[in-house]
Amino acid sequence: MSLNSLFKKIMGKPASKDVAKQRLKFALLTDKLDVKKEMLKDLQKDLIEVISRYFEIDKESITIDIQRSEECSALVFNSPIISATHKRGVPAA
Amino acid sequence: MDGKVIVVTSGKGGVGKTTITASIGAALALQGKRVAVVDMDIGLRNLDVVMGLENRIVFNIVDIIQGRCKIKQAAIKDRRIENLYLIPASQSDDKNAIKPENMVWLCGKLRKEFDITLLDCPAGIEQGFRNSIVAADEAVVVCTPEVSAVRDADRIIGLLYAQSITPKLIVNRIVPRMVENGDMLSHEDVVEVLSIDLLGLIEMDEYVVVSTNTGTPLVMEPDSKAGKALQRIALRLDGHPDLPIENPMIQKTFWKKLSSKFSRKN
Numbered sequence: 001m002s003l004n005s006l007f008k009k010i011m012g013k014p015a016s017k018d019v020a021k022q023r024l025k026f027a028l029l030t031d032k033l034d035v036k037k038e039m040l041k042d043l044q045k046d047l048i049e050v051i052s053r054y055f056e057i058d059k060e061s062i063t064i065d066i067q068r069s070e071e072c073s074a075l076v077f078n079s080p081i082i083s084a085t086h087k088r089g090v091p092a093a
Numbered sequence: 094m095d096g097k098v099i100v101v102t103s104g105k106g107g108v109g110k111t112t113i114t115a116s117i118g119a120a121l122a123l124q125g126k127r128v129a130v131v132d133m134d135i136g137l138r139n140l141d142v143v144m145g146l147e148n149r150i151v152f153n154i155v156d157i158i159q160g161r162c163k164i165k166q167a168a169i170k171d172r173r174i175e176n177l178y179l180i181p182a183s184q185s186d187d188k189n190a191i192k193p194e195n196m197v198w199l200c201g202k203l204r205k206e207f208d209i210t211l212l213d214c215p216a217g218i219e220q221g222f223r224n225s226i227v228a229a230d231e232a233v234v235v236c237t238p239e240v241s242a243v244r245d246a247d248r249i250i251g252l253l254y255a256q257s258i259t260p261k262l263i264v265n266r267i268v269p270r271m272v273e274n275g276d277m278l279s280h281e282d283v284v285e286v287l288s289i290d291l292l293g294l295i296e297m298d299e300y301v302v303v304s305t306n307t308g309t310p311l312v313m314e315p316d317s318k319a320g321k322a323l324q325r326i327a328l329r330l331d332g333h334p335d336l337p338i339e340n341p342m343i344q345k346t347f348w349k350k351l352s353s354k355f356s357r358k359n
Contacts, residue, residue, distance in 0.1 A: 015275025020240050021282050027240070028247050028286065 033066050033073055040064055047077060056082040095204040096127070099211050099330065100229035102253075102260075104245030106216030108237045109265040112301055112311065113323065114213040115143045117233075119310035120327035122177035126208040129168060131180045133225045134215035135190055138182035145308020146171065146179050155183035158195045164202055174310065178207070188220040193227040200228035209331065218252060226253060232260035233292060233330070238267060238278040247287055261292035263326065268297045269343045280340070293326035295319050296341035 044064045058080045101114045118130040132140035141147040152167035171177040203210040215221035232253050236246035253260045264280045271277035298319035304311045311320040
């Protein structure tokens with residue numbers, strides 16, 4: 001480490017390469033989350049299929065979305081439950 | 094035995110693909126291989142000037158594919174380096190003049206004639222990129238230690254994986270002083286972000302500008318650090334995969350040594 005970078009450290013400034021790395025990691029993550037609408041539709045279909053084995057859900061008012069913020073990214077799936085289905089035992093294969 | 098086709102690609106433009114392709118080609122030919130370098134940047138050719146062969150172009154890759162000439166007629170023989178040939182791009186066509194199936198055919202022919210064929214891929218992920226990777230056996234991804242170049246490299250790596258090619262990375266234009274000061278991503282940072290195997294590290298080198306001015310192969314400049322790094326990269330690509338990768342370092346003066354001693358105590 002040079003005197004120059006030592007000085008910066010004392011001043012409490014983060015190294016610019018650390019800023020670069022952080023931004024890069026975030027950019028790559030959001031790039032990969034930039035999925036096609038069709039993929040989300042397929043995911044929604046599959047999720048409905050699985051959840052319907054356990055709950056009766058309102059298939060029309062389901063929403064699925066990828067939400068991004070500074071700190072994290074999340075897959076948000078919102079499904080109103082009408083009731084638990086009364087199927088007992090192992091769900092159909 | 095058939096030769097192999099290696100594509101040199103990057104996503105982002107201006108990171109050194111063409112210089113690296115020309116230099117690796119020259120180094121491999123100097124090591125005794127029969128080498129073809131192919132300019133895939135139809136409409137914006139540059140490999141010819143970097144190699145100093147621009148005055149000798151008669152036919153180009155589109156002529157080969159459209160049947161106007163044989164491969165032997167289009168391949169320009171380098172007079173300084175034995176066994177090095179350039180197949181130039183066409184300057185008047187566009188990327189759509191070549192289709193992926195044409196490249197499969199051409200690379201099949203080139204494998205028979207040459208030990209190694211290097212494809213200099215154009216920037217971007219459109220037709221020119223598709224044409225360049227469709228028939229490649231191996232891929233080299235070039236990036237510089239900058240956010241934009243690394244991000245584009247990540248995209249390219251994903252697209253290569255989708256073609257069942259596992260690429261290797263060259264980090265170009267490293268400035269050791271800036272890395273040491275924490276003002277440039279280190280190659281460790283880049284490798285961590287991209288999770289990919291490293292093929293080589295190239296320091297920022299003014300000889301690149303000079304050798305491009307004159308069209309002299311960089312690997313023939315005895316004092317060029319980049320040239321030396323590229324010779325080692327060429328060895329790693331062909332038969333010596335375990336040759337150690339040298340990390341570009343600052344040439345330390347007395348005062349720098351002293352200052353780094355002081356800062357270590359803190």
